[in-house]
Amino acid sequence: MITDLGTPEAVLATVRRIAGEVAAAHADDVDTAARFPSESIGELREERLLSALVPESLGGAGMPFETIAHACFELGRRCGATGLIFAMHQIQVATIVRHLDDAPWFESYLRDLSSEQRLLASATSEVGTGGDMGRSIAAVTVDDGGSCSFEKRAPTVSYGAHADDILTTLRRSPDAEPGDQVIALTHASQMSLEPTSTWNPLGMRGTCSPGYVITARFAAEQVLPTPFARVSAETMVPAAHILWSHVWLGIATDAFDRARGYVKGLAKQRPDTRPPAALRLSQLMSELSLLRAGVESGLRDFVEVSNGDREQLATMASALRFNNLKVAASEQAPRLCQGAMSICGIAGYMNGTPYSIGRHLRDSMSASLMVANERIHDTNASLLLIAKDVT
Numbered sequence: 209m210i211t212d213l214g215t216p217e218a219v220l221a222t223v224r225r226i227a228g229e230v231a232a233a234h235a236d237d238v239d240t241a242a243r244f245p246s247e248s249i250g251e252l253r254e255e256r257l258l259s260a261l262v263p264e265s266l267g268g269a270g271m272p273f274e275t276i277a278h279a280c281f282e283l284g285r286r287c288g289a290t291g292l293i294f295a296m297h298q299i300q301v302a303t304i305v306r307h308l309d310d311a312p313w314f315e316s317y318l319r320d321l322s323s324e325q326r327l328l329a330s331a332t333s334e335v336g337t338g339g340d341m342g343r344s345i346a347a348v349t350v351d352d353g354g355s356c357s358f359e360k361r362a363p364t365v366s367y368g369a370h371a372d373d374i375l376t377t378l379r380r381s382p383d384a385e386p387g388d389q390v391i392a393l394t395h396a397s398q399m400s401l402e403p404t405s406t407w408n409p410l411g412m413r414g415t416c417s418p419g420y421v422i423t424a425r426f427a428a429e430q431v432l433p434t435p436f437a438r439v440s441a442e443t444m445v446p447a448a449h450i451l452w453s454h455v456w457l458g459i460a461t462d463a464f465d466r467a468r469g470y471v472k473g474l475a476k477q478r479p480d481t482r483p484p485a486a487l488r489l490s491q492l493m494s495e496l497s498l499l500r501a502g503v504e505s506g507l508r509d510f511v512e513v514s515n516g517d518r519e520q521l522a523t524m525a526s527a528l529r530f531n532n533l534k535v536a537a538s539e540q541a542p543r544l545c546q547g548a549m550s551i552c553g554i555a556g557y558m559n560g561t562p563y564s565i566g567r568h569l570r571d572s573m574s575a576s577l578m579v580a581n582e583r584i585h586d587t588n589a590s591l592l593l594i595a596k597d598v599t
């Protein structure tokens with residue numbers, strides 16, 4: 209059944225159905241086997257949710273960014289890997305939608321993405337620069353006939369083997385500075401992905417994110433005209449921090465729900481006394497409220513600025529604001545999962561119980577590495593010394 213996605217409410221109802229009926233049912237197997245969550249991504253595709261953010265004029269559902277963020281929360285709540293894949297795809301889509309700048313090739317790409325429900329991955333990190341998205345080693349090379357190529361050593365490309373297209377950061381040309389970057393969008397048929405590692409990580413196992421040497425040949429019009437520095441500041445970084453945070457909030461919320469279910473079970477067994485763990489549950493809930501408040505206010509601020517003077521997103525104060533969101537959410541989410549596990553005790557520590565928290569804890573621990581928090585603090589530390597107004 210394909211649902212009419214006319215409103216944000218309809219989109220979220222569909223996402224909740226997919227999250228609850230499909231993603232949740234396969235989450236443990238996806239995690240155990242470190243396999244791509246093909247059932248839930250297939251269903252999201254079927255419901256045309258991969259183009260939810262694409263304007264209606266280009267064949268998408270034209271949903272607001274808030275709806276996508278809430279969808280990331282719902283999916284992350286049932287399967288962290290599905291939530292993160294959906295988030296990463298939508299971050300790339302948002303990047304193109306918001307920086308089209310009359311680039312006809314990219315407009316036509318969004319039409320294809322909508323009609324074919326193409327899945328878009330990203331290769332921004334690089335061997336040699338790590339998670340520093342603002343520098344590249346690989347460069348766009350243009351041959352005598354005008355066609356372009358690159359070779360990039362990418363340490364982690366989530367769902368690279370399952371993606372229809374990849375958005376890659378590159379130096380503008382072989383003689384450009386590391387920070388003079390562009391992004392190129394290449395189709396699977398234009399690339400060769402040679403694996404350089406396997407994927408057997410602690411968490412987020414379903415994202416299937418090994419390293420590759422990516423080589424590609426493509427047309428010059430597949431390079432987005434807008435400089436990456438602008439794309440990154442106005443969209444890619446804040447959108448990533450917001451959508452990732454919604455996924456982590458979803459994971460932490462499910463961990464809390466499991467802990468609550470466990471404590472309610474204890475209370476049912478001994479209706480005459482309140483279990484001591486109820487007090488810790490209350491403490492955990494106040495921590496969860498803090499995480500939720502931070503994530504929601506980050507989303508509100510981003511939407512508000514995006515609807516007004518979007519260039520404000522390129523200010524130092526804005527960079528600090530969304531960097532802090534990422535760092536705080538990525539530290540709070542695993543703490544919350546650990547709190548939930550200690551409430552559930554051995555039932556939380558064991559896999560395969562209704563109160564298992566292992567997957568949640570492991571998935572949430574990827575958050576502080578998805579661009580290392582130390583790297584973000586390093587950037588923030590410099591900004592704090594030069595920015596005028598930061599509070």
Ligand SMILES: Cc1cc2nc3c(=O)[nH]c(=O)nc-3n(C[C@H](O)[C@H](O)[C@H](O)COP(=O)(O)OP(=O)(O)OC[C@H]3O[C@@H](n4cnc5c(N)ncnc54)[C@H](O)[C@@H]3O)c2cc1C
Nearest residue numbers: 330331332333338339363364365366412579580582583586
């Ligand atoms: C689940 C998951 C999926 C991902 N998917 C993708 C993807 O699809 N595409 C993509 O491009 N990337 C992706 N990444 C991000 C990518 O894997 C990492 O950001 C990148 O590989 C950096 O790896 P690194 O931690 O080894 O390197 P670095 O960022 O270089 O960090 C190495 C070490 O150095 C420390 N460090 C780095 N800089 C500083 C500093 N300035 N001060 C102090 N310490 C510092 C770090 O804390 C860390 O201990 C993903 C990451 C995860 C966890």
